[in-house]
Amino acid sequence: MTGRTVEVDLAGGKVRVHVDAGAPFQRRFGRLFPSRTVASRPKADLEIRWSRGSGEVRRNGRAIARGRTEASTALLGEWAATSLALDKLRGRALLLHAAWVAGAQGGILLVGAHGSGKSTLALALELRHGWQVLADDVVALDANGRPRPVERPVRIKPGAVALLPELRKLKLDLAPLRAGWPVLLPLRRQERSPRKAVRAVFMLERRGSGPARLRPEGEGRGLAALARHVSNFRERPAGALAALARVVRRAPVWRLSGGTLDERCRTLSTFRFR
């Protein structure tokens, strides 16, 4: 087998990926994960091949996805590697579907259904207000409710550029958006910093009419709301309830409704933590 094997680490879920492709594709794929090392063992969990207009993602010697472009092959490879890492994490962490963003005063979690605008709002806070996106999609919580970012790249979806034109200034190939594919934006490598500590949780309702509005949720309602976004909640409900109770005790839960993207950004960037 030619190419190179890297080990990507997503919140402790480690996956060895063999990339059988030229140097440009290897660099492109490697950049997607801030925490990666050259694997010490050659045996890989996944294999990604890219050569002359044809890409393939293989698992256990069997093709599980095929791409026709470098971008789509990298996207499918990222998806496969992240899915495998999350499978490995399931037994030892709660997987909360959330974005984690850190500002000058502390970190916040943005939680909401698919399409509620978590990624766009997280990126808007980073690009317009200097916050840092620590996780875009999944946050792993330990038994004490302490979060750890799953550092997969941000998925910029079609429609996001119209809301956030600043994305055009980043050195990204946005062409796949026209074909309906998301574009991946690697997270910036982060230094350890106390600002990351999660001090509030915001449940995002879909943007509707009216100004941006924040409503506090009590601990009970906040916990119940969060539980709906934990993908492995049902696998161990007692531990999940206890961990989430610790989260809502440390970080009050708010419901954010209405408002444009800019109004939501301003609301969060001027939010005063308790």
Place this chain on the structure above:
Amino acid sequence: MRADPLPEFPRARGDLFYQDVSDGGVLFDPGKERMVVLNAGAAFVWTCCDGSHSIDQIAREFADSLGDRAPEAARILEDVESSLQNFRRQGLLEQA
């Protein structure tokens, strides 16, 4: 329509998961995949539903927990019964 009488010693279903929080409690019913949020009063009543407390005992313990803030006994009993009716309506108690 008259509600069925409550069991003398109410008992919580054993397959439910309960978590205390500062403003009450949260129940998870794995069979129905449903969360139930309880206010502080209902959470207190829930934790007494162990099959060994009678309704009157639950009401007395609830009154004790409220101390000087406790309303009159009849009102407390009414609140406890209302919580228990609610638990039963939602299928959270063992069948008598």
